[in-house]
Amino acid sequence: MADQNKTEIKVAFIGLGVMGYPMAGHLAKAGNEVTVYNRTTSKAVRWVEEFGGKMALTPKEAAQDCDIVFVCVGNDDDLRSVVLGENGAFAGMKKGAVLWDDTTDSATVAQELYAKAKELDLNFVDAPVSGGQAGAENGVLTVMCGGDEDVINQCIPVANAFACSIKRIGPSGSGQLAKMCNQICIAGIVQGLSEAIAFGKTAGLDMPLVLGVLEKGAAGSWQMANRGITMDLNQFDFGFAVDWMRKDxxxxxxxxxxxGAVLPITALVDQFYAEIQNRGGGRWDTSSLITLLNTQPKTK
Incomplete structure (x- = not known):
């Protein structure tokens, strides 16, 4: 995708975690001049060695003279810490520049920073992503955007470097609300998949065979295709961590x-993830829900 979307503008990327690191790499491969900032400087040094570009010691320095500043950090407080204040990105951005927030955070902080950006003659887009680490590495993330339509459309050709789909959902905060819908769906799907695999194993079924059949039918899902076999094998040392899912x-x-929305399944699954954290599995993949279920077949 990067080769088909040469954009060649000056951008910054703040936050080089498991998602941000490859996303920034795709922006560099697309021909953009990229400056990166990361709280752990050694990771920024490694990124520059791998992809070129430059590193900055503060978000303000990274954002200077950039057309778009991409951010992908941990939560609301992390976002405020790299955007606001004398060393934050807003302090370094030129008039009319765009802060494109790929963090999964609250609609409240998105609306707060959108309003602050307008005060400073800047632009803010909440643009959380779905697709996980694999999607980031392969440049095929789905991006849900909230903010001004003209600003989003202006940035899409650049953000396409790491995305397969970018859609405006509505005004500021709408992207984050759509991402919440995404996480609610995943919570229910993973719990259902866990129960199905546990049920099949207690019945003595060949679950890889069964999953291969189910995947082609109405029960098929991304989770089944990408996590079903590893769940059957009790492998959870990869992917989207339980700690992150509980935050979401x-x-x-x-x-x-x-x-006033009612989320009984989401609340229940959140409790299950809390139990996994209590068992020391906070960094396990979210598919580890199956570990809470009895998967041993009964003897006849």
Whole structure:
């Protein structure tokens, strides 16, 4: 995709975690001049050695003279820490520049920073992504955007370097709300898949065979295709971590409390993930829900 979308503008990328590191790499491969900032400087040094570009010692320095500043950090507080303040990105951005936030955070902080950007004659887009680490590495993320349509359209050719789909959902905060819908869906799907695999194993079925059949039918899903076999093998040392999912589900439940939405399955699955954390599995993949179920067949 990068070769088909040469854009060649000056951008910054703040936050080189498991998602941000490859996303920034795709921007560099697309021909853009990329400056990176990361709280752990050694990771920024490694990124520059791999992809070229430059590194900065503060978000403000990284954002100077850039047309678009991409951010992908951990949560609301992390986002505020790299955007606001004397060394934050807003302090270094030129008038009319865009801060494109790929973090999964609250709709509240998105609306807060959108309003602050307008005060400073800047632009802000909340643009959380779906597709996981593999999607970031392969440049095929799905991006859900909230903000001004003209600003989003202006940035799409650049963000296409790491995405297969970029859609405006609505005004500021809408991207984050759509991502919450995504996480609610995943929570229910993974729990259902866990129960199905556990059920099949207790019945003595050949689950890789069964999953191969189910994947082609109405029960098929990304989770089944990409996590079913590893769940059967009790392998969870990869992918989207339980700690991150609990953060995201917390956002969903807090938002539901504000709007009066009822999320019984989401609340239950969040409790299950809390139990996995208590067992020391906070960094396991979210498919580790199956570890809470009895998967041993009964003797006849």
């Amino acid at each position: 589900l917390g956002l969903c439940l807090a938002q539901a409390n504000k709007t």
